[in-house]
Amino acid sequence: MGFDNDIAIRVAGLAKRFGVVQALAGVDFNVRSGELYGFLGPNGAGKTTTINILTGLARADAGTIHIGGIDCSNNPRAAQRLVGVVPDESNLYAELSGFDNLCFCAALYGMAKPERRARALRLLEIFDLVKAADRKFGTYSKGMKRKLTIAAGIIHRPAILFLDEPTTGIDVGSARQLRRLIAELNQQGTTIFLTTHYIEEAERLCDRIAFITGGRIVKVDTVDNLLQPVRAKHVLQISLNSDSDVGNLADDLARAFPGLQFFCSQSRVIRVEATVPVHVGPLVRFLEEKEAEVSEVRKIRPSLEDVFVEVTGIGADAMGREKEKKGGGQ
Numbered sequence: 436m437g438f439d440n441d442i443a444i445r446v447a448g449l450a451k452r453f454g455v456v457q458a459l460a461g462v463d464f465n466v467r468s469g470e471l472y473g474f475l476g477p478n479g480a481g482k483t484t485t486i487n488i489l490t491g492l493a494r495a496d497a498g499t500i501h502i503g504g505i506d507c508s509n510n511p512r513a514a515q516r517l518v519g520v521v522p523d524e525s526n527l528y529a530e531l532s533g534f535d536n537l538c539f540c541a542a543l544y545g546m547a548k549p550e551r552r553a554r555a556l557r558l559l560e561i562f563d564l565v566k567a568a569d570r571k572f573g574t575y576s577k578g579m580k581r582k583l584t585i586a587a588g589i590i591h592r593p594a595i596l597f598l599d600e601p602t603t604g605i606d607v608g609s610a611r612q613l614r615r616l617i618a619e620l621n622q623q624g625t626t627i628f629l630t631t632h633y634i635e636e637a638e639r640l641c642d643r644i645a646f647i648t649g650g651r652i653v654k655v656d657t658v659d660n661l662l663q664p665v666r667a668k669h670v671l672q673i674s675l676n677s678d679s680d681v682g683n684l685a686d687d688l689a690r691a692f693p694g695l696q697f698f699c700s701q702s703r704v705i706r707v708e709a710t711v712p713v714h715v716g717p718l719v720r721f722l723e724e725k726e727a728e729v730s731e732v733r734k735i736r737p738s739l740e741d742v743f744v745e746v747t748g749i750g751a752d753a754m755g756r757e758k759e760k761k762g763g764g765q
């Protein structure tokens with residue numbers, strides 16, 4: 436579905452404060468019609484707050500939102516009719532079956548009875564939930580619950596879908612299946628706004644990604660453009676056998692090979708970065724002269740993770756750890 440100017444979501448100057456916490460500190464972005472747009476950021480970055488405001492669940496202190504060209508402050512209902520929402524925690528009824536939950540949601544959207552049932556059955560098929568159709572939602576696994584919640588979010592065929600952390604807290608297989616379904620929905624024309632803290636997920640799924648941290652967007656671009664600066668880099672990872680002092684070794688290496696950069700992000704591992712191809716032999720010989728035993732040297736293909744860490748200063752491992760504490764993980 437196309438919108439005026441081909442912009443599905445237009446957000447300007449969005450701000451929100453909770454007591455002393457400035458959850459959003461002036462957020463601006465546009466999502467194009469048909470785009471799969473990702474908000475990538477750590478815990479507390481402001482992702483859910485943004486989705487809640489865009490979907491009418493919370494009020495902004497400042498800023499303007501247009502959805503499908505409709506000003507949400509003038510005509511929130513018309514704007515909300517264009518969207519489907521999949522919250523990070525399901526809003527479906529534990530006591531109702533999967534099928535009844537879908538029919539109930541369809542009724543809320545004003546769909547006629549025969550259409551509700553047909554659409555619910557079709558979605559149960561697409562999401563591979565036919566066998567569980569008559570079971571109570573409360574008995575579903577986490578992955579099944581997430582799938583049914585997404586099915587409920589698209590039951591009325593919205594032009595724009597908001598997905599808050601769609602694969603957090605579910606197993607690897609279900610997460611992969613969901614990503615495929617999300618990509619298919621997008622290919623069929625649904626504009627998708629998705630939040631995630633999984634860098635790889637954003638890289639695989641999104642057309643454009645906004646890095647959000649501390650309530651601000653610090654960078655936004657296509658995956659290709661974001662990767663441009665790191666693609667030119669040559670990166671090696673040198674693993675050592677013994678508990679050598681990698682910090683000192685990295686300093687020694689930096690003095691001996693001034694054209695290269697050395698980092699030690701984990702024990703026993705030295706990362707080498709350069710703008711030209713790196714010759715491994717001299718590095719290994721240098722380390723062995725220092726009595727450090729090299730167990731492996733690997734070429735690393737720089738990824739979006741490197742860009743994210745460089746732009747935000749937030750370690751990719753820290754993103755995962757924070758979320759796992761909350762009960763997530765992939």
Ligand SMILES: Nc1ncnc2c1ncn2[C@@H]1O[C@H](COP(=O)(O)OP(=O)(O)OP(=O)(O)O)[C@@H](O)[C@H]1O
Binds near residue numbers: 453484
């Ligand atoms: N209802 C609320 N009351 C008080 N503070 C809140 C409330 N909702 C969010 N916050 C705070 O606003 C900031 C942004 O939170 P938000 O939930 O938007 O982050 P997030 O990026 O979605 O993180 P997460 O991945 O944990 O959901 C955080 O500091 C959070 O503690």
